[in-house]
Structures are given as structure tokens and as C-alpha cells.
Amino acid sequence: MKQYKAEIIAVGTELLLGQIANTNAQWISVQLAKLGINVFYHSVVGDNLNRVKETFKLAESRSDLIIISGGLGPTEDDLTREAFQSITDLKMYEHEPSMDKIEAFFTKQKSVMTPNNRKQARVFEGAIVLENRTGMAPGMIVKKDGKIWVFLPGVPREMKTIINEGVIPYLKNELKLSEIIKSYVLRFIGIGESKLEHEIQDIIQRQTNPTIAPLAQSNGIVIRLTAKADTEEKAINLLSQTKEEILSKVGDYYFGMDDQTIEQVITQLLKEINYTVASAESLTGGKFIERLISVPGASAACKGSIVCYDSSVKRDILNVSENILHQQGTVSRECALELAKNVAQLLNSDIGISFTGIAGPEPIEGKPVGTVFISVYVKDKMHVVEGYEFAGDRDRIRNLAVMKGYEILLNLLKTNINA
Amino acid sequence: MKQYKAEIIAVGTELLLGQIANTNAQWISVQLAKLGINVFYHSVVGDNLNRVKETFKLAESRSDLIIISGGLGPTEDDLTREAFQSITDLKMYEHEPSMDKIEAFFTKQKSVMTPNNRKQARVFEGAIVLENRTGMAPGMIVKKDGKIWVFLPGVPREMKTIINEGVIPYLKNELKLSEIIKSYVLRFIGIGESKLEHEIQDIIQRQTNPTIAPLAQSNGIVIRLTAKADTEEKAINLLSQTKEEILSKVGDYYFGMDDQTIEQVITQLLKEINYTVASAESLTGGKFIERLISVPGASAACKGSIVCYDSSVKRDILNVSENILHQQGTVSRECALELAKNVAQLLNSDIGISFTGIAGPEPIEGKPVGTVFISVYVKDKMHVVEGYEFAGDRDRIRNLAVMKGYEILLNLLKTNINA
Known part of the structure; x- marks a missing residue:
């Protein structure tokens, strides 16, 4: 598999003012890590046409997979489409199913749709349009000059749904990600991080698949195991074996897996x-x-x-x-x-x-x-x-x-x- | 006052893996906004010498004030010093008070200091060294070719203390930030965001100083007032007047100010x-x-x-x-x-x-x-x-x-x- 270099760009002045943290980039990074795709940069840029354009050009010059969230909304501040158009000359058209949905929303709310809302249904020619089940503006995937561009709304709920339902299946297929990556999170309480690391030192050192990463959290210590294999079954086998080895050393402090509290x-x-x-x-x-x-x-x-x-x-x-x-x-x-x-x-x-x-x-x-x-x-x-x-x-x-x-x-x- | 363009860079692969969100950039952005300094970009780059170098060069080409957190620690992965040195040819030396502190720490812990810890006391020639009261590696301010570079540890507690005690006083003086920017946060409960906005619509519209920004939070609605003036007294006067006007409309729902819960x-x-x-x-x-x-x-x-x-x-x-x-x-x-x-x-x-x-x-x-x-x-x-x-x-x-x-x-x- 070719090593794809990914970059995540968030567009929005609210991020630069510190009103919100860039949790979108964090979440997307976790999803890409699970696919074995390396993220090399996160960038944040405000709602300014020229700066968004420059940020896109830079990403194009250094990354293969560029994931952009934000700037797809109806207002004048939403400039992601315009910026991408200005660097690619791609034509846009109104995506009918998306437009129907936006109109239906306003009808249901018994309110009049202002004209700027049409903008949200505009997509690039040749783009794969990704339905936005929880909001208005659809996502898009554009393949151009060997680079993959993914455009997503900035609202976390909408962004996450589109990534899970549209982007991940696309990437798995397109990048031929046949390798399966699976993780276990083992949860411990009553043991300090350094003692736990000390107890399983030899396992950590001779082990490369799965990798073993201990991490202290406010509610105890977790160990993340991440295995790669060509089938899910093999990955689970690798994880189970290592889990067993670890629990034979520090099982007294173990209480649960993954999201269990x-x-x-x-x-x-x-x-x-x-x-x-x-x-x-x-x-x-x-x-x-x-x-x-x-x-x-x-x-x-x-x-x-x-x-x-x-x-x-x-x-x-x-x-x-x-x-x-x-x-x-x-x-x-x-x-x-x-x-x-x-x-x-x-x-x-x-x-x-x-x-x-x-x-x-x-x-x-x-x-x-x-x-x-x-x-x-x-x-x-x-x-x-x-x-x-x-x-x-x-x-x-x-x-x-x-x-x-x-x-x-x-x-x-x-x-x-x-x- | 010249309009300074600021950029915030976080160095650390853990951010690109999504293990943590870039809350450092968010927090620093809020502090700079309070000083009236515009942040134009956030960047995140991993622990890779070449990519850190490229990120610094890019920042130098487009920003006046570059604030970097992370990469100052003792391990081989901590590359911020090396990257900056390679683009500036600045000499480094061991900062004695910082070295004394690091040695004292290990003595107190009754543990042996490994040689790589010396690295944390290394600073650039001509840099203003900012004491790190809550950790090892000191912060630094380097002025070069008209650009201001600020180097900070990545640990949030250490970063915040150094910004509050060292960086903000420096910037106020250096950038001649004579303009005072002050904020009030007014807290409301029992009223929805749209009703509150509706009630104070006319005040919001005719008001530019202070600006009035309502925001819904999980524990009620807040209105942030931000005033600019040439003295603190004038700023407070502006804030108090607008506060009074707002409370005359929606005072029934008001319960407290700033961080009051x-x-x-x-x-x-x-x-x-x-x-x-x-x-x-x-x-x-x-x-x-x-x-x-x-x-x-x-x-x-x-x-x-x-x-x-x-x-x-x-x-x-x-x-x-x-x-x-x-x-x-x-x-x-x-x-x-x-x-x-x-x-x-x-x-x-x-x-x-x-x-x-x-x-x-x-x-x-x-x-x-x-x-x-x-x-x-x-x-x-x-x-x-x-x-x-x-x-x-x-x-x-x-x-x-x-x-x-x-x-x-x-x-x-x-x-x-x-x-």
C-alpha cells in the first residue's frame, strides 16, 4: 500500500478566537489512525477567502489526502467552496436531492427559505456527493490530479456521520486498505502508571503487533492494544493473546474493556x-x-x-x-x-x-x-x-x-x- | 498600533494521532484576543525535524508573532530547538538557573539525572528566558528579523503559567498595546438564546463598543461584552453602561458575572x-x-x-x-x-x-x-x-x-x- 500523507484543515474564525477547540481534527485523526493513514498536519484558518485559498494550495503541495471541515454553510462567511473553486476552476452545480431536502426542512418549519440557503446544495462537478443525514450541506469527495479532497460541514455531529457513512467506506475501497486494524482498550484501577509499565515492561519490549500503549487517565490507567492483520479474526487473535499475557501480570487491577466504566x-x-x-x-x-x-x-x-x-x-x-x-x-x-x-x-x-x-x-x-x-x-x-x-x-x-x-x-x- | 499577525504552532505527534485535542492553541488564542492581537493560523506538526522546520519557515513568511508549544522536553523526539536552530543558525547555551533547577529536582526525588535532561536547559543566544515555575524546560522569546518567536513547553499547566507571567507582560510592552481590552461575561438562566437576543436586539445593533456576543452554554446563556478604550477606567465605564442597559431588559434572568456559577x-x-x-x-x-x-x-x-x-x-x-x-x-x-x-x-x-x-x-x-x-x-x-x-x-x-x-x-x- 502506498503511504498516503493526510492533512486536516478546519475553516472557521471561531477556532482562531479560541471560542472552541479543534476537536474535529482530533476525532478525524483517530479515525484515520484506525485505517492506518498517517496524518502529517492539522491546519486552522479563518473565514478569509485569500487565506483559505493559500491554505488549500499548501495542502495540495504537501499532502495526498486533504480533509476539510467547515465553511460549507449558507452565510457569506462560508468560503470553502469559493476557495477551492478559485484554485481548481472546477464548475459547480446545484445538487437536486440536497436542494429538495433543504426546501423540505423550511416547509416543515413553516418558515421561508432565504435565498442564501441554496448555496448549501452547490457541489463540484465530478464530486462524489455524501448525504448529510443530520444537517443541510452535503459532504463531497473530489479526486483531482492524484489528490483526494474531502469536504465536510463543521458541525461535529454532521461531520462525524458523513465520515462514518461516506468517507471511511470510500477510503477503504479507494486506498485498497485491505489491512485490518483493531484496538482493545484495557482498563485498570488501583495501580500507578509507572508500576503498571514496570510490570509489563518485557511484554511491551518484545511486542510489535499489537502495539501496547499505556496511558494515565483521570479514572484509572488504560492500555491500548492495536493489532494489524489481513483478516479481522487474525487481528482479534493477536489482541486476545496479548490481553491474556498482560492480565497474567496485572490482572488484579483490571476491571473492564473499551468504553466500560x-x-x-x-x-x-x-x-x-x-x-x-x-x-x-x-x-x-x-x-x-x-x-x-x-x-x-x-x-x-x-x-x-x-x-x-x-x-x-x-x-x-x-x-x-x-x-x-x-x-x-x-x-x-x-x-x-x-x-x-x-x-x-x-x-x-x-x-x-x-x-x-x-x-x-x-x-x-x-x-x-x-x-x-x-x-x-x-x-x-x-x-x-x-x-x-x-x-x-x-x-x-x-x-x-x-x-x-x-x-x-x-x-x-x-x-x-x-x- | 501595527496589526500584528499571530500564528500558533503545536509540535507533537500525539496531536496528529488524535490522542489529545489542541486545547493549547485554543487557550492561547483567547489570551491573544484579549490583547487585541489577531490570530490568523493554527498549525499542528509531528515530531519530525524536517516537517517542523518547514512549518517554522512557513510561519516566518506569513506571521509576525509565532507562538510554539511543545518539543522542548528531554527526549529525542523533542525537536523544536533543533528545527529553529537549523533555520536561523542561532547559537545555543546552557542556561544556568534552569540547569540548577533541573538538578535540584532530581536530587530531591533521590533519582539519578540522565544526561538527556541537560537538553531542557539549553536556550538560544539573545533569547529572553522565561522561568518555568511548574516544570523543567524554561520558555523563550527570540526576536529576529522583525519577527517575535515564543517557545513554550507543551504541558498545559506549564505553558499557561509562562504565558501569564512572562509572555503577556512582554507583549504588552513590546507591541505597545496601550489599548485596553476588557470583557464582562453576564450570566442568565431561565431564558432561551433566541428570546434573549430578541429582547436586546436594538442594543446589539446600535452598539459597537463594547461588542455584545450572546452564547448558549449547557448551564445557561451568557453574554460577552468586550470594550476597548485607552484607559481601564473608560473601558469599565463602557462595560457598566451596557450591562445596565441589558439588565433593564432581561435583568429578571440575570444571576451573575464572569466565572460565577x-x-x-x-x-x-x-x-x-x-x-x-x-x-x-x-x-x-x-x-x-x-x-x-x-x-x-x-x-x-x-x-x-x-x-x-x-x-x-x-x-x-x-x-x-x-x-x-x-x-x-x-x-x-x-x-x-x-x-x-x-x-x-x-x-x-x-x-x-x-x-x-x-x-x-x-x-x-x-x-x-x-x-x-x-x-x-x-x-x-x-x-x-x-x-x-x-x-x-x-x-x-x-x-x-x-x-x-x-x-x-x-x-x-x-x-x-x-x-
């Missing part, structure tokens, strides 16, 4: 053993339960929470003894355990989890900012209380506590507390 | 009248209280919450009557009011707010997805219950409900419920 995995594990959870949240203010409830179908596993931000709620609703509140304080192992136990009791759940700590800005009860206690209580079976000293600001401390809570709960569920 | 404003208003709030959250699963508690100092105004996701919690803890649960159902005006009333009672707060509804994917109790009831109860004074039909997916419905809750509470607080 830890909340989803926990909800699933709870449902499997028919357990329910409830939380008592002081420090985290409902963040733990809120994220769990965001999983569709969480209701079967999730009773609810008592957010006991004020100490009177800890005492009056969650029945933490005056003794603990005065002797050990609200931020203590003892208080954490009482909270976890009593919330399970009150909300009639199998598991209670509690969070108490100091997010700052001020220390409480003589304990420093970042002090956190988390307790998990499993009715009639067991309980744990863990203490931490987290560094960082208010948000970071609360987020770290929630992630730790998920980690503790996951580990309990993986060891099958119901056995 | 509605959670902060509500916390502030609650504190002023010495009121506390507690929530009973079914649909929203703790999202309302979680965001309120994220405000530092929220403890004075916020008692806590009962997240009553399961109906047994509504019945057993929040004492919603069997009658309501069976007759009207959990998603009903009656249930919402009981929840708000009883949570205020239980948690001993002045105000109770409740959320019940159907986030989907399945309808409940024969009511469609998107049905939402919100109630606010003010002890011994009043109560409201509002019903909504929101469209969208699970996340959107829950977010809209939380925003509506804030809106209702804000409006009650603005009318001074304590009077």
Missing part, C-alpha cells in the same frame, strides 16, 4: 449476586451515588444515599453516636464505619459505603486537608475502613475519594463476597 | 439570609447537592440530601404516604411536594427541594421518559411544585432537571423569601 462494572457485579448498595456521603456530597445512578438500569442495584454534609445529619439521621462525634470526630475511622453500617441498615441495602474527610480549603477537627476515610460494610459478613491522605484541591480530593470508593467496592465484589 | 450565587444568597437547604433526590441521584457542595464554604448553607432512588427509601425514610405512592405514584406532584417537605423536616433545614421523574430508558408508572416534577418547600412560608416534559437522553434529562431546580431556587431567593 467502573460504575457499569460494579452495577453489573452487584446485579449478578443480587446485592444492593447505599452510600453515606459527607466529603463526597453525593458524587459516588450520582455516578452510579447515571448507569441505565442502576435501580436494581442501588437503593440511594444519605448525603450527611452537616454533622447534625450524621447524628440525627445516621445515628452516629455522640461519643464518636465528640471523641474521634466526624473525620475518623470510627465515624466512617458507623456511617457505612447505619446507612445499610436505614436504607435496607446489602452493602453500605461511606465517605468522610476534609476537602478544604480549611482543616477540620485539627486534621489536615486531604484526610479521608472510606468504609465499606457488607451486612452480616464483613467491613473495611481505609484511611488516606490525598493531595490537591477540593475537587481533586473529592474525585480521588470517589474513585477509591469504587476501587474498594470492586475488589470486594471481585473476591465474591457472596460466596 | 449559579451554585455559588445560591450559596451566597442562602448565607445572606441565614437559610439552609436540603434535597430529596430520586431522578437526579444526588447531582443537585453534589454540585452545591462543590462550592467552598457550602457547609454553612447546605445540610445534606437523601437520595431516594429506590421507592422503599421514599416510603421508609422520607415518609411519603402509601396513599400517594399507590394513587399518584412516585413521579407525581404530590410525591414531589411530600419529598421536599419531609426532607426539610428530617434534615432540619429551612428549605427542602425535591426531584422526581423518569430519566429513561424505560417509562415508569405509565408516564413517558422526560416527565419531571420539582418541588421547593420553604418552612412555614410557602411551597411550589413544577412539572416538566424534557426531551433527550438520560444524562440530558437529569442535567436539565438540576438546572431547573437551581433556577426555581434562585428565583425564590431573589424575591427574598425571608421578607
